[in-house]
Amino acid sequence: MVLGTTFVLVFVPASAAVGILFALTQWYLVSYVTVGKSRVSNNGYMQVDEDGIDDASVNAKCAEIQAAISEGSEAFLTTMYTYLAIFMGLFSVIIFVFLASVGGFSFDRQPCDYDQTKSCPSSIASAFFSTVAFILGALTSTLSGYLGMKIATYANARTTLEARKGVGKAFAIAFRSGAVMGFLLAANGLLVLFLTILVFKLYFGDDWVGLYEAITGYGLGGSSVALFGRVGGGIYTKAADVGADLVGKVEQNIPEDDPRNPAVIADNVGDNVGDIAGMGADLFGSFAESTCAALVVSSISSFGNDKNFVAMCFPLLISSAGILVCLLTTLVATDIMSVKGVKEIEPTLKRQLVISTVLMTVAIFLISWFGLPETFTINVVGHEAKVVKNWHIFFCVGSGLWAGLIIGFVTEYFTSNAYTPVQDVADSCRTGAATNIIFGLALGYKSVIVPVFAIAVAIYLSFSLAAMYGIAVAALGMLSTLATGLAIDAYGPISDNAGGIAEMAGMSHEVRERTDALTRPDTTAAIGKGFAIGSAALVSLALFGAYVSRAGIASVDVIQPKEFVGLIVGAMLPYWFSAMTMKSVGKAALAMVEEVRRQFRTIPGLMEGTTKPDYKRCVKISTDASLKEMIPPGALVMLTPLIVGTLFGVETLAGLLAGALVSGVQIAISASNTGGAWDNAKKYIEAGASEHAKSLGPKGSDAHKAAVIGDTVGDPLKDTSGPSLNILIKLMAVESLVFAPFFAANGGWLFRG
Amino acid sequence: MVLGTTFVLVFVPASAAVGILFALTQWYLVSYVTVGKSRVSNNGYMQVDEDGIDDASVNAKCAEIQAAISEGSEAFLTTMYTYLAIFMGLFSVIIFVFLASVGGFSFDRQPCDYDQTKSCPSSIASAFFSTVAFILGALTSTLSGYLGMKIATYANARTTLEARKGVGKAFAIAFRSGAVMGFLLAANGLLVLFLTILVFKLYFGDDWVGLYEAITGYGLGGSSVALFGRVGGGIYTKAADVGADLVGKVEQNIPEDDPRNPAVIADNVGDNVGDIAGMGADLFGSFAESTCAALVVSSISSFGNDKNFVAMCFPLLISSAGILVCLLTTLVATDIMSVKGVKEIEPTLKRQLVISTVLMTVAIFLISWFGLPETFTINVVGHEAKVVKNWHIFFCVGSGLWAGLIIGFVTEYFTSNAYTPVQDVADSCRTGAATNIIFGLALGYKSVIVPVFAIAVAIYLSFSLAAMYGIAVAALGMLSTLATGLAIDAYGPISDNAGGIAEMAGMSHEVRERTDALTRPDTTAAIGKGFAIGSAALVSLALFGAYVSRAGIASVDVIQPKEFVGLIVGAMLPYWFSAMTMKSVGKAALAMVEEVRRQFRTIPGLMEGTTKPDYKRCVKISTDASLKEMIPPGALVMLTPLIVGTLFGVETLAGLLAGALVSGVQIAISASNTGGAWDNAKKYIEAGASEHAKSLGPKGSDAHKAAVIGDTVGDPLKDTSGPSLNILIKLMAVESLVFAPFFAANGGWLFRG
Secondary structure, three states, X not given: OOOOHHHHHHHHHHHHHHHHHHHHHHHHHHHOOOOOOOOOOOXXXXXXXXXXXXXXXXXXXXXXXXXXXXXXXXXXXXXXHHHHHHHHHHHHHHHHHHHHHHOOOOOOOEEOOOOOOOEEOOHHHHHHHHHHHHHHHHHHHHHHHHHHHHHHHHHHHHHHHHHOOOHHHHHHHHHHHHHHHHHHXXXXXXXXXXXXXXXXXXXXXXXXXHHHXXXXXXXXXXXXXXXXXXXXXXXXXXXXHHHHHHHHHHHOOOOOOOOOOOOHHHHHHHHHHHHHHHHHHHHHHHHHHHHHHHHHHHHOOHHHHHOOHHHHOHHHHHHHHHHHHHHHHHHHHHHHOOOOOHHHHHHHHHHHHHHHHHHHHHHHHHHHHHHOOOEEEEOOOOOOOEEEEHHHHHHHHHHHHHHHHHHHHHHHHHHOOOOHHHHHHHHHHHHOHHHHHHHHHHHHHHOOHHHHHHHHHHHHHHHHHHHHHHHHHHHHHHHOOHHHHHHHHHHHHHHHHHHHHHHHOXXXXXXXXXXXXXXXXXXXXXXXXXXXXXXXXHHHHHHHHHHHHHOOOOOOEOOOHHHHHHHHHHHHHHHHHHHHHHHHHHHHHHHHHHHHHHHHHHOOOOOOOXXXXXXXXXXXXXXHHHXXXXXXXXXXXXHHHHHHHHHHHHHHHHHHHHHHHHHHHHHHHHHHHHHHHHHHHHHHHHHOOOHHHHHHOOOOOHHHHHHHHHHHHHHXXXXXXXXXXXXXXXXXXXXXXXXXXXXXXXXXXXXXX | OOOOHHHHHHHHXXXXXXXXXXXXXXXXXXXXXXXXXXXXXXXXXXXXXXXXXXXXXXXXXXXXXXHHXXXXXXXXXXXXXXXXXXXXXXXXXXXXXXXXXXXXXXXXXXXXXXXXXXXXXOHHHHHHHHHHHHHHHHHHHHHHHHHHHHHHHHHHXXXXXXXXXXXHHHHHHHHHHHHHHHHHHHHHHHHHHHHHHHHXXXXXXXXXXXXXXXXXXXXXXXXXHHHHHXXXXXXXXXXXXXXXXXXXXXXXXXXXXXXXXXXXXXXXXXHHHHHHHHHHHHHHHHHHHXXXXXXXXXXXXXXXXXXXXXXXXXXXXXXXXXXXXXXXXXXXHHHHOOXXXXXXXXXXXXXXXXXXXXXXXXXXXXXXXXXXXXXXEEXXXXXXXXXXXXXXXXXXXXXXXXXXXXXXXXXXHHHOOOOHHHHHHHHHHHHOHHHHHHHHHHHHHHOOHHHHHHHHHHHHHHHHHHHHHHHHHHHXXXXXXXXXXXXXXXXXXXXXXXXXHHHHOOOOHHHHHHHHHHHOOOHHHHHHHHHHHHXXXXXXXXXXXXXXXXXXXXXXXXXXXXHHHHHHHHHHHHHHHHHHHHHHHHHHHHHXXXXXXXXXXXXXXXXXXXXXXXXXXXXXXXXXXXXXHOHHHHHHHHHHHHHHHXXXXXXXXXXXXXXXXXXXXXXXXXXXXXXXXXXXXXXXXXXXXXXXXXXXXXXXXXXXXXXXXXXXXXXXXXXXXXXXXXXHHHHHHHHHHHHHHHHHHHOOOOOXX
């Protein structure tokens, strides 16, 4: 161990600052493209002829559409944040009261759990700090989602405008904007967490166990916001999408993104609030939770006992190094090997994953070598302490990191139309929608196999080497390239929006083709989801381990009735939750369909394009419906741990968490890949790039119609129910962890005696 | 405790004999309807006018069709049994070698596990008896499936002919035939098992532990045959069904069951080999396994130590009483309150479930009271012995029984078109196939909630009262009304076949309407599947408990790496398996589609009805394809426990079983209910019995087309992948139990050290 405290105190905030500065630089570069007025010089690029439309008017039109999308997104998020503020207020009270009740609301300092001769903060103080951490986590998560939405709605029209100059230019704008979101989010999360630790430390002093237990509130706060962001945003985006398609494409026979469709703005808003803000909040939650899990576990290790601040901060060092690694990786895409043509887009994005993983492996090696003592011990409740060497930790973090890459590539294999699985699904459209659905479902089920093995190997390796600490840092390893992952993720919806704006602004076919080319590698979203689920699995397991430790459970023995009942009911929860979210999308979409039909019926001249539809009303309907519909599934997730822990006790809750985890991972992966495969099977037929694809097309053929049905079914699976499951498993685990002292002291009313 | 040994020695075989006699009586009553020659007197019933076709020729035509179906079914089963014979031979060798290797292939008697001062049979002897039990189980299961198929193909044309006299007459034939199968199977299974125990006892003497461990081979044999029966039969039936529909209904526009369709006989064969033989083998497997699990657990309880033969036979007493109770219940349907009109069919079937459950509750009370000591102890490896009272056991068995009834009614609620869930799904067809699929999937997910809670409550109650013995007898409780359940199950496909024969024989519309009325309550199949899954869950848990006990594992602690990795991989297996079976159906259906197309193309006069199609070739194609396709999923199930146990050891295998169980139950229930709901949503629209239904129809409307797509997707879900999952979870558990001594002694090569 070489690194000292000063290094940590400088390196962590400096990395965060570099990340934020880098994000702002990218933002500045994006802002160089102006929307609304014609500041843009052509810089020697050929600008595509706009079929007689002059530059200024196109620019103005783009600005107008962008403003509408931005306004709608902002309206949704601010309304949602109002709801969230109320919820957060209530939940803060619950956290405070429950945790303070453990020590009888006493202001007296109490003997420490880990050492009865020392005195630790009073229960009121612990409860207070947990609550504060909760609020900070919630605020940071909110900020992450909001900033992501902001930059995305800032970049979409700019990407469209740049597409007139060439696909490389447009790619640069979309990708840079993605990077703004990725780096802001990663750096912000790290910085706030680090500062919170430093401030809390002023009060907690040497009570590291108490300090890091309070810090877990940060993870809970982040994840709670993510829950509603993912679910609300997911319902919004799919309700608008399905609603717009069902009336526009099917009934009125107008193309996608046609400005005559009243739901078209709502559809584009959906991309920003669902795929951007929701995804951002989700991954921020994973980051916060895995860091908290690692910190809690290490606080009861020898680091904690030895007061080894540098080693304690190991999780933060990984994330700091991750920001720098991702920065280098981004430069490869934007400056060193920038995209010149359509064919380079997909390899460039894939290269990002590989480069960041390879570089990160080196970084992890260095940090493990220099930032950890050569040998240390991890303490596990009810078991012998585990002696760990620093190179063990390298393998733990590395296994998570590389498992992530494997999951990414498997996801690509199963959802990209360059490989046989999606082509088989497309081929099955020949015999109609039914076979398409059967083959798609089978594909999703099959796609679970390798990722689960990858996760299992990472778990076994890290678990064997460093117990629960190993799992927590493996999760951090998978998330260490977060900034790059998020950049790629955000790139997708931004390009998608850019295409929508091109269509709505009436730009030429050529521009539309270029924006389509940007979204062609439509596996980016699926890969991002793969990462999100894989990391959620590891994070939840780490949190589960921390919970078990904190609740003082010696073993989670599933041949005991309490545990087994928890296990089987836990495995059922993802189904219950999915049923709710899928039904919600259906209901919200129906509300949208009715409104769109009403507008086509009652607004004269709408179909002819002489009158404008009432976009705002559609935005409002989507907003209201999705906010109303997000409450029941949200309540299911938030209340289950509280009810089970209070009524049935810590053992049943432990079984429940394990069941939800192992069952949820499978549904989440299969739902997301099935949806992705249907989406790309449809695109495969539409693009008609091969002889085989041509034999299935063209657009409007029977096979294509069957493919469209699959795509529509896949929408809620891949964008609402599937990704929300990540949060279900993570959030229940972190909530259980935070409330563990209460459940251990007062839980299990029904199963007692 | 009142009952003595003599009572048991008389009561069990007598009940079995009564069951067999009853079945034969029913068979005799069915045989009174003749097919092929005109022996039938009209008995004063109005016979429907056959549009100028004379009775003799209709009768001859029915006989011809019946012969074709029977021949096809027999061909499939005998070919499958040939495959199975080879497999059974190989697997017998594996069982013998693996188990004999534990004691180093020694012929010397060895000290007993439970009492080192006593001597027990040599490892060679134990291995030999296990292998013999395995072969007996396999043979009994084969016989059960075969007899079921025989009676079903015997009864179908008879049901058709009776339908000319009235719906009540037809119902009686179909229901009596179902009863033949139900009683033969339940009584046969019981009798063979009881005799095997008595014979084995001659050798084992007082070594009850060794005796009942050897008996577990019976469960493994039964379940192995069931696996291939369910999977092979499931692929067969759906390949033929989907293949026939895709070309016949969709491409050639001819009605269902039209004799011009070359796949029509294969389709009807499918009902017999899949829904009848497969289901029979499956439920026989559950019966055999739960009895074995209860016996193994009780052999290490105080019954075993006290050599209390009557108490040891408690599981057999329940099954014996079950046969008598079901007999009384059947009389209610056939004689006391027989069906007179269409409206009485559904209530009659439902009443069967309620009556048998209520009567059985009384029977269980009596047997628990008189057949068990007032207090006894259940021993659990690694835990304190559990003191149990006889009335505790009443609650255990009863909880399983009533959980079964609840599952049955919930299944009905979610799959019958008399209630809102299916009506909502039908309504969603308005907006197309996509919304139909989304709503159907959501319905299936939602339908999991209550059954899982019912199972969880039964598990918690029985587990708490009597540990693993409680679970085993709860499973027996659910299965105690097996004969009635099977009768209702078999009734469905028999009526379905009857309808097909009516269509093919060119009978009048009125006859077809009557046979349709018989199959109208199409929730019987779904309810049967609900029972099968629920009992599979309990059985697997009981077997899991017995395995853990026999493998000498003190706890299955899922926060240990070995166990957790097993858990998450186990939870993945049902997905892998479902992907395989669904893909298999797709492939086999495709082979069928090509053949049917070929025949329509190359056989002149086929479409005009002047030439006959080559039915046999279609039967052969379905047979070959399904037998080939059943091997990979079968291998996955059979090999996984062997590989995991050998390479990764008993703890990982324990985790794997728990994971597969809790995850498989959910997919199985949701797949089967989703499929059932789509099926009945389609029928709801076709029947047009309400204003709402009429607004969606008629046949051929857009909404109806959307409903047909859902129905086709649901076919492999509800008839292949869903029900096969029962066997996946049960079989892996019983296989682990049989091989437990080997794994405990020699397993875990990779995870050692």
